[in-house]
Amino acid sequence: MEIVLDTKKLEKKYKNFKALNNVNLHIEKGAIYGLIGRNGAGKTTLIRIICGLQEPTSGTYTIYGEDNSSSDMVNARKRMGAIIETPSIVTEMSAKDNLIEQYKLVGMTNYEEIENLLKLVGLENTGKKKAKNFSLGMKQRLGIAIALANNPDFLILDEPINGLDPEGIIEIRELILKLNKEKRITILISSHYLDELSKIATHYGFLDNGEIIKEISSEELMKKMEHKIELKVDNPKEFVKYFEEKKISYEVIDSKTINVYGNLNLSKFIADLSKRNLIAEEIHEQEESLESYYMNLIGGGKVE
């Protein structure tokens, strides 16, 4: 699988404050990578560095295989589109004029696609209305259209749904999914709206205090978020044998802990175990959401 963005031991210091510390992050082609972290976790700093607005204090990153110290990095950036914090739009100009401006910046001389781009983001009927009179959602969508002007393979969206109303959030979500599915654009999206991210992301990176504390695919995460029964046992091998036989989904966490997944009836499950003389010392039933998973991660410090 082609890696679009790869960071190695990335660090950013502001005097005595470490905004990023040893950040190792990997984004595969075609992914929607949700970068999760509370305010001040370092999401925007990381994005600013990737976009070339700031230099890392130490560490490296590659975009499409080009190293950040290489002079060819500017060419890799030509394959990127980005919205960093707020969309880069000239508020005194209309949506169409903003796109013409962006087309000129990226060196595109044929403006026929502009109408399609405006349709794609639902701004085809804005006419000569200046961007300063747009709603927040419209500005955000125009920002995305601008970021798409150079037909990027990699799109970076920093907090794209901040301040949007529910309708605006749905519009942006659908647009992101459309871009990923139809145009095969790899997307890095940072947010602290976990529910929203869980609806679109294929991969997650959890950032806390400037460190990536966990990278996980949505499949793995879904598995972890399933209904879960945690067993504390003395003889895990016997339990594993039983789960294999009964085709029960499980995961051995350590020498004494096994997690069992699926919609099992707890009392029937315990009864079945007793019939096989499998006695657990402790049994905990857990239902996990992305939110509780994230809170556990942060509360539990480093994972794996």
Next chain:
Amino acid sequence: MSKLLDAGFTRLRKNKLFWILLGFIILFALYIDFINYSNMKNYNATIDFGNFPFYYSTMIGVVIAIFTSLFLGVEYSDGIIRNKISIGHKRINIYLSNLIIIIVTSLASYVLYLLIVSSIGIPLFGTSGIIFKDLVIRILIAFVTIIAYSSIFTFLATIISNKTITAVVSIMFAFLLMMVALTCFNVLEAPRYINESTMTNGEIKIEQVLNPKYPSEKKRKIYQYLLDINPAGQMYQITGRKVTDLKIFPLYSLGIIIVFTTTGLVMFKKKELK
């Protein structure tokens, strides 16, 4: 670079401030012609058209400061610089393209003023007494000074990330240059001798004495240097035709352009953008 210039000039054409600037220059040129014509008619004043091209140049520093800080300030406030960098434009090209746009706009505004003030002024006042070679040289030197002004205010608008602060600092700096130039002028214009009146036995006696405020030769050189190196000082001297050495002005302007642009490029390359 050509893409940046193309996009920059497109933004300029769509910019309200640019059209306000042009409108202001047209009105100012018309006002200069009108006020002089009025003086000629009402007071039989002798009007020397040779001064007309330079009325605007004395205040052009403030005009460039206002325009540059607001036009380039938007690059930060609207995130335009962020966008340019993230899509792969080099910082050096971003800086130089902005500088070129400001230079072209500033020169164009001066040319527009010259065209309007001349197209009406020459038929009204004639060109008698004008040495054209001298006039053209002074205009060309004013062009170089305008480029120096543009480099100063592009520098300020690029290293300061806040549009309002850029505007305040730029305008204050433009006025500071004018004040420093006027101060130098006043010192240099001080007469060597002044009249001193004394009364002896009820008789008033007036005699010429050495002016204590008359600067020494060393001080005169320093003040003259400060006046010559200052774009506002250059403009005052060109306008007042009290130029000691015209040829030195473009050299000083070139120095300003090189110092401010090189420093600006180095600082902008290292600048952490937010």
